[in-house]
Amino acid sequence: MTTSLLIVQILNGLQFGILLFLVAAGLTLVFGVMDFINLAHGVQYMLGAYLAVTFVGLTGSFVLGLALALAAALLIGLALEFLVFRHLYERDHLDQVLATFGLILLLNQGVKMVWGAAPLSVPVPAFLSGSVPLMDGILYPTYRFALIGAGLAVGALLWFIVEKTRTGMLLRAGASNPSMVSALGVDIRKLFMIVFAFGTMLAGFAGAMAAPILSVEPGMGDTVLILAFVVIVVGGIGSIRGAFVGALIVGLVDTLGRSFMNDLLRLFMSAPSARATGAALSSMLIYLVMAMVLFVRPEGLLPAKGRS
Amino acid sequence: MSALPVPADAALPAAPPRRRPVIVLVLFLLLALLPVAVSVGLPAHWLTLTTRALIFAIAALSLDLILGVGGLVSFGHAAFIGIGAYVTGIMITEGRGEALLILPAILLLCAIFAAITGAVSLRTRGVAFIMITLAFGQMAFFLTQALSGYGGDDGLTLYERSTVAGYDLFGSRTRLYYAVLVALAGCYILVRTLVASRFGRVLRAARENATRVTVTGYDVGRIRLIAYVISGMIAGLSGFFLANQTEFVSPAFVSWQRSGELIFMVVLGGVGSLHGAIIGALVFLFAEDVLSGWTEHWKVIFGPLIVLFVLFTRGGLVGLLGKLGVARRD
Amino acid sequence: MTESRAREPVLTLTGLNKAFGALKVTDGVNLSVAPGELHALIGPNGAGKTTLVHQISGMLRPDAGSIHFRGTDITALTPEKRARAGLARTFQITSTIASLSVLENVALSVQARARHPLALFRNAADDDNLNRPAWAAIESVGLSERAHVLAGSLSHGEKRALEIAMALTLEPAAILLDEPLAGVGREEGERLIGLLRSLKGRYAMLLVEHDMEAVFALADTVTVLVYGRVIASGDPATVRADPAVREAYLGEEG
Numbered sequence: 001m002t003t004s005l006l007i008v009q010i011l012n013g014l015q016f017g018i019l020l021f022l023v024a025a026g027l028t029l030v031f032g033v034m035d036f037i038n039l040a041h042g043v044q045y046m047l048g049a050y051l052a053v054t055f056v057g058l059t060g061s062f063v064l065g066l067a068l069a070l071a072a073a074l075l076i077g078l079a080l081e082f083l084v085f086r087h088l089y090e091r092d093h094l095d096q097v098l099a100t101f102g103l104i105l106l107l108n109q110g111v112k113m114v115w116g117a118a119p120l121s122v123p124v125p126a127f128l129s130g131s132v133p134l135m136d137g138i139l140y141p142t143y144r145f146a147l148i149g150a151g152l153a154v155g156a157l158l159w160f161i162v163e164k165t166r167t168g169m170l171l172r173a174g175a176s177n178p179s180m181v182s183a184l185g186v187d188i189r190k191l192f193m194i195v196f197a198f199g200t201m202l203a204g205f206a207g208a209m210a211a212p213i214l215s216v217e218p219g220m221g222d223t224v225l226i227l228a229f230v231v232i233v234v235g236g237i238g239s240i241r242g243a244f245v246g247a248l249i250v251g252l253v254d255t256l257g258r259s260f261m262n263d264l265l266r267l268f269m270s271a272p273s274a275r276a277t278g279a280a281l282s283s284m285l286i287y288l289v290m291a292m293v294l295f296v297r298p299e300g301l302l303p304a305k306g307r308s
Numbered sequence: 309m310s311a312l313p314v315p316a317d318a319a320l321p322a323a324p325p326r327r328r329p330v331i332v333l334v335l336f337l338l339l340a341l342l343p344v345a346v347s348v349g350l351p352a353h354w355l356t357l358t359t360r361a362l363i364f365a366i367a368a369l370s371l372d373l374i375l376g377v378g379g380l381v382s383f384g385h386a387a388f389i390g391i392g393a394y395v396t397g398i399m400i401t402e403g404r405g406e407a408l409l410i411l412p413a414i415l416l417l418c419a420i421f422a423a424i425t426g427a428v429s430l431r432t433r434g435v436a437f438i439m440i441t442l443a444f445g446q447m448a449f450f451l452t453q454a455l456s457g458y459g460g461d462d463g464l465t466l467y468e469r470s471t472v473a474g475y476d477l478f479g480s481r482t483r484l485y486y487a488v489l490v491a492l493a494g495c496y497i498l499v500r501t502l503v504a505s506r507f508g509r510v511l512r513a514a515r516e517n518a519t520r521v522t523v524t525g526y527d528v529g530r531i532r533l534i535a536y537v538i539s540g541m542i543a544g545l546s547g548f549f550l551a552n553q554t555e556f557v558s559p560a561f562v563s564w565q566r567s568g569e570l571i572f573m574v575v576l577g578g579v580g581s582l583h584g585a586i587i588g589a590l591v592f593l594f595a596e597d598v599l600s601g602w603t604e605h606w607k608v609i610f611g612p613l614i615v616l617f618v619l620f621t622r623g624g625l626v627g628l629l630g631k632l633g634v635a636r637r638d
Numbered sequence: 639m640t641e642s643r644a645r646e647p648v649l650t651l652t653g654l655n656k657a658f659g660a661l662k663v664t665d666g667v668n669l670s671v672a673p674g675e676l677h678a679l680i681g682p683n684g685a686g687k688t689t690l691v692h693q694i695s696g697m698l699r700p701d702a703g704s705i706h707f708r709g710t711d712i713t714a715l716t717p718e719k720r721a722r723a724g725l726a727r728t729f730q731i732t733s734t735i736a737s738l739s740v741l742e743n744v745a746l747s748v749q750a751r752a753r754h755p756l757a758l759f760r761n762a763a764d765d766d767n768l769n770r771p772a773w774a775a776i777e778s779v780g781l782s783e784r785a786h787v788l789a790g791s792l793s794h795g796e797k798r799a800l801e802i803a804m805a806l807t808l809e810p811a812a813i814l815l816d817e818p819l820a821g822v823g824r825e826e827g828e829r830l831i832g833l834l835r836s837l838k839g840r841y842a843m844l845l846v847e848h849d850m851e852a853v854f855a856l857a858d859t860v861t862v863l864v865y866g867r868v869i870a871s872g873d874p875a876t877v878r879a880d881p882a883v884r885e886a887y888l889g890e891e892g
Contacts, residue, residue, distance in 0.1 A: 037435045039568075087619055093434060094381050095618050098575055101568040102614030109607035226446045226564065229439035237436055276456055283450035287443055291428045294440065298431035320769055323741075324786050504763065506749050507756040513735045513746055520733045523695055525721035525750040525808065534756070 004138045009259045010252065015144045017251020018151030022206035024228040024235070024243040025158055026199025032238020032304055033174040033195050037093050039100035040080070042225025043107040044200050048073045048207025049216045050111055053120045056211075062125030066208050073204025074197060081196050089192060104222070112218045119215035147209055154202070155244055162240050171195065172304070227254075230286055234293050236300025245301055250286050257285040331629065332496075332583045339489055343482045355481055356553075357597055358590070362488045363549045365589035366495050368573040369582060370542035373499050375571065376580030377508065378535045379515030381438050384425070384445025385570050388418050388540045390452055390562030392547020397464045397557035407472040407548070414544040421448075422540030426533045442564055449562040463558025470552055478552050488549050492586070495542050499582055502538065511535050572614060578624030587625055646709070647672050648812045648842040649694070649725075654703035656686075656693060656866075663689045664700065665866040671812060671842045676834075678845045678853045681863035682886070687846045688730055690863070691816045694844070695727045696720045708811055721750070726805035727814035730846075732797040736790030740781055740800055743789050744772040747804040775803040779833055795826025802833065812842040819849045831856065854878065862886070 027041045051072045056065030084103065088096050124143045131139035162168040170186055207221070214220065231250050235242025261282040265274035293301060339362070346355045367389050374380045392414045399410050429440040458464045469478040478484045502508050514521040514528045521528050551557045560566070569592065577588025595613075599606035621628070647670035656664035663686040671677045679687055692698040694705060696717035704713045712720055735743050745768040749755050752768065762768065776785050779799040784792060789800060798818050805813050818834070819827050831852050837843065838856065847853050853860060854874045861871040862883050870880045877883055 031435050035435065037438055084615055084619070091618075093438060094375070094571070094575065094579070097381060097383065097438060097568075098572055099615045099618040101572070102611045102618070104568075104611070105565075105607040105614065106611030109605050109611065113605050113608065222564065226442060230443050233432075233436055233439050233443070276454070279456065280451055280454035283454050284447050287447035290440070290443055291425075294428050294431060298436075320766065320773055321782075321785065323763070501759055501761075504761050505758050506752075506754065506760065506762045506765070506768075507758045509738075509742065509746055509749070509762045510756065513738060516735050516737060517733060519697070519729075520735060521746075522717045523697075523721050523727055523733075524747050524804065525718050526755070527716075527718050531756065 004135070005259070007134060007138065008140060009255055011140055011144065011148075013252035013255035014248065015148050015151075015251070016255055017248040018148050018155075019206050019210055020224070020227055020231050020251055021244055021247035022151055022154060022202050022209075023224055024231040024247055025155075025240055026195075026202040027228050028232045028235070028238055028240065028243045029171060029195050030199050031232065033171055034089060034192050036085070036089055037096045037100070038085070038199075039097060039225065040103040040107070041199065041203055041228070042221030042223075043104050043111075044073065044077060044203040044221070045207040045210075045224050046111060046216075046218070046221035047076060047107065048204030049122075049211040049214075049220065050115055050120070050207075051204070052208035052211040053115070053122050053216050056122050062122075062128075062212075065122075069208045070201060070204055073208075074201050077200030077204070078193075078197060081193060081200075085196065086189070086192070108218045108222075115216075117218060119217040121215060122211040124212045141213075143212060147213070150209060154205070158240055167191075167194065227286070230290050232300075234290055234300060236303030238304035239300070239302050242300055242302035242304070249289065253289055254282075254286050257282040261285070329583065331626075335583060335586065336489075336493060343485060355485055357593060359481070359485045359488055359553055360550075361590045361593035362485075362492050362586075363546050363553060364570070364573065364593065365586040366488075366492050366546035366549070367543045368570050368577070368585035368589045369492070369495055369499055370539040370546070371570050372574045372577075372580060372582055372585040373502065373542075374532075374535050374539045375574055376582075376585075377503055377515065378511050378532055380430075380532060380536070381571070382429075382441045382536070382539075383438050383564070383567050383571065384441035384443075384448070385539075385543055386562050386564065386566035387421065387425075387445045387448035388543035389547040389550060389566070390448050390559075391418050391421060392544035393551040393557040393561050394452060394455070394458070394464075394547075395544075396470065396548045396551035397466055398458055400466050400468060400470060400551075401458065401464065405468060405470045406474070407470045407477075410470055410548060411545070414548055415541045418540045418544035419537050422537040423533070426536035426540075430529055430532050430536065442567070445562070445564055445567050449559055449564065452559040452562050459558065461559065463556055463560070466551065466555040466557070469555065470548070484553060488553075491545060491549065495545070496582065496586070499542070503582070507531065507534070576617065576624055578626030581624070581626045584624050584626035591625065645673055648708060649844065650706040651690075651694070652704045652706070654690070654693060654705070655701045656689060656698065657701055663866045664693065667703070667863070667866070667868055669861055669868065669871070671844055673811075673842050674839045675858045676838050676843045676845060676856055677859045677861065678847060678857035679861050679863060680847065680850070680853055684865075685863040686866040687863055688816055689866075691727065691814050691844070691846060694814055695725065721808060724809065724811035725814070726808040726810035726812070728798070728801040728805055728816055728818055730816040730820060732794070732801060734789040734792075734797055734800055734804070737788060739786050739788055740776060740792070741769065741772055741785045743800060744775050744803050744807055745769060747807040748772050748775075751807070751809055771807055775807045778806065778836075779803040780829065793826065795822040795830060798822060798826075798830055799833065802837075806837075806841075810841060812844065813837075815843060815845045815847075817846050817848060819847060819852055827852075 023041065023045050027038065030036055030038050048069060051069035052065055055068040056062055059065050059068065080103065084099060088099055128143045128146045130142050132142050132145055134140055162171055170191060174191065227250060231243055231246040234249060235246030262274055262278035265278045269277065342358055343355060346352055367385065371382065371385045374382055395414045395417060396410050399405060399413065425444040429437055429444065432440060453461055477487055510521060510526050510531050514531060518528050550561065573588035573592045574585050576591060577584030577586065599609055650670040651667055654664050654667040667690060679690070681687055689698065693700045696715060700713065704711055706712065707720070707723060707725055712723065735746065738746065745762070748768045748771045749762070776782055779802050781796060781799055781803065784796060789797065792800060802818070818830055822830060834856055845857065857874055859872065860874050860877040862869050862877060864886050869886060870877050870883045
């Protein structure tokens with residue numbers, strides 16, 4: 001284990017965490033404000049990536065392709081909200097889980113029919129290709145830095161919206177006390193639609209941004225969705241700050257665990273058994289972290305205020 | 309008001325007649341006759357498919373105990389099937405294929421896994437409980453993927469089936485079918501008994517009004533944990549049969565989609581009715597079989613069917629049967 | 639019931655405090671209930687009566703102060719442990735198991751005190767060890783004819799009576815009654831008052847109630863809570879005459 005490798009892996013962990021944050025931020029608001037469990041959030045991330053593949057390919061421009069992909073992701077999200085989700089807000093969690101599970105089956109398979117089952121990719125845009133030298137001899141891809149930067153910018157924007165605007169005030173109120181918001185005479189339907197559209201955009205954005213560095217394939221949203229759940233549970237439902245902290249914890253623990261678990265275990269055991277145990281342990285690590293957090297704080301690290 | 313005093317030895321006022329499970333008896337009778345029907349002309353393929361459906365019915369039934377009766381939407385139930393299947397697979401591979409050794413190991417491991425994950429996840433409610441059980445299920449999935457000595461990603465092929473007390477009980481398709489059917493009937497009676505017991509009454513009451521149950525002096529968390537552990541152990545049994553039928557175990561057994569499918573089977577049949585879980589599993593597997601026969605993209609049809617089912621039906625198939633007067637009171 | 643005052647109290651609250659943010663909902667409350675005493679707790683809306691009941695039954699933790707029940711400190715106990723120690727309660731918004739019958743609701747309560755409250759394999763519905771005491775309790779609250787009706791389809795007053803039956807079968811040393819007459823029609827209200835009167839002297843009861851007529855007819859002691867603070871406590875006549883009470887509370891009732 002060298003310092004340079006450690007630095008690179010920490011950056012990878014941060015970048016992964018930022019990606020998770022983008023997915024989890026919208027999802028945690030939907031949970032918190034609407035008490036709605038949307039399993040289909042992961043396929044919206046996947047759609048973002050696929051749409052980026054198509055539109056970047058069509059326009060030949062990453063920025064333009066990204067913008068079109070976002071617009072398309074939003075349209076699809078709104079269509080789903082209109083057709084399915086809004087009929088589920090009043091239902092119990094079981095119905096929500098099942099209906100959105102059905103959507104996952106449809107969209108995962110639908111993507112396979114439209115784009116094929118083989119993994120696709122988006123080229124890294126020319127202006128962000130190349131690497132940035134960190135210190136003597138260590139290079140880190142510019143695009144990944146850009147991703148971290150974009151994620152932080154979105155995080156800051158979210159913070160501003162949630163903490164400083166009227167809509168944000170309603171969101172916070174809704175996350176801690178949903179019945180109060182409707183008592184204030186706010187059009188809950190409209191608020192829900194805004195929250196939902198916003199969450200969809202964020203997930204789509206995360207998917208599109210991930211497209212150049214991850215392989216774009218059916219089912220890519222499922223893994224991210226479950227990690228986003230872990231993030232939300234660790235951070236506290238309905239809390240943007242919690243999602244941020246939770247995402248960084250999950251991103252770092254997972255990345256560092258996978259890279260260094262073997263070396264760590266080799267201090268105590270033989271190389272083959274270290275490899276076997278390391279693989280098992282590192283893939284379980286974030287779930288163990290989640291279990292520990294929940295055991296100490298069932299409501300998560302930074303729960304939305306006033307929510308018990 | 310004609311308030312009758314109740315002396316200690318007098319007979320208590322009669323309770324209203326209870327619903328008789330006619331439909332359950334008919335169901336099991338039909339299932340018991342299936343091998344006969346296959347021998348006189350039904351497609352042989354039906355026997356294999358029904359065996360598989362009944363194996364999943366065991367798991368769905370166990371899920372109905374916590375989901376339907378207890379009101380806990382657990383999204384990680386496939387993990388227990390996985391434990392059952394992998395313990396079976398690993399022990400057969402290691403030359404310890406005797407069911408009398410495998411089953412206690414499965415029950416013990418499932419109980420431990422359920423006790424630990426249940427203790428953590430039952431500290432939360434609602435959406436958080438769903439997410440946490442899903443996450444623990446995913447943990448089990450990654451663990452099976454990491455079992456590089458036993459197939460890892462690719463899964464583990466078994467070259468023989470378990471023996472039961474030295475006897476090759478699962479050697480023929482018909483014998484395996486009846487073994488599964490008897491196991492399912494046993495599990496059904498067990499779960500039915502639990503639901504009707506004092507324990508079951510408290511579990512049912514807690515689903516509806518946990519506060520009332522708490523101030524009546526019950527530790528709701530402990531009761532739910534007991535149900536969770538029992539449910540996990542029964543699901544482990546289904547994993548044992550699944551490994552023996554398919555002669556193969558793989559991480560796909562533990563995938564979160566599998567957990568979702570189990571939930572759908574329970575809801576399809578009718579939440580909390582127990583025999584609904586069996587009907588749900590049968591309908592699910594036959595529907596999957598028919599649809600996947602039409603097109604490889606059958607999930608494009610199946611997904612929307614689930615959505616429509618959720619949006620437009622309440623009470624599942626058992627509820628529909630009830631409305632049609634099939635499950636009548638006598 | 640002055641003679642019961644002399645005995646050791648069943649329930650004692652000492653210096654109880656609870657705040658939600660800046661809002662003090664319980665402010666230095668001292669209160670005790672003697673065996674067999676019916677102690678009424680009155681106060682205007684928002685006085686913190688239900689919050690106090692929640693703290694006694696364990697559903698809320700006080701910020702400071704202590705609660706003693708039958709000589710032991712129960713301040714840190716969970717609600718279910720308090721219930722098992724013999725502290726029963728009813729709810730302002732009735733709380734029963736709607737999909738179970740009246741008999742099953744009461745049997746649920748009976749079995750909590752039985753030797754095997756969670757027996758796994760014996761049928762509970764046919765269990766006379768549970769049904770017999772349940773019938774007796776149903777009898778005593780006048781619900782015999784409704785025993786096999788689902789609790790969810792009872793009238794409001796009947797649900798109140800059911801809650802009381804459930805409390806009685808816990809063999810309680812004290813019962814907390816949170817507005818048992820709220821939302822109940824006149825006729826059913828009178829029946830419930832009769833029921834409470836029949837229980838009087840047999841259990842220590844803390845009665846939160848808005849119906850002044852009922853309170854002054856039933857209570858041995860009346861405590862008045864305003865903004866979380868006890869402003870008067872004593873026998874009904876004294877409290878009724880207290881000028882502070884008249885100003886803060888009774889005045890507005892006319």
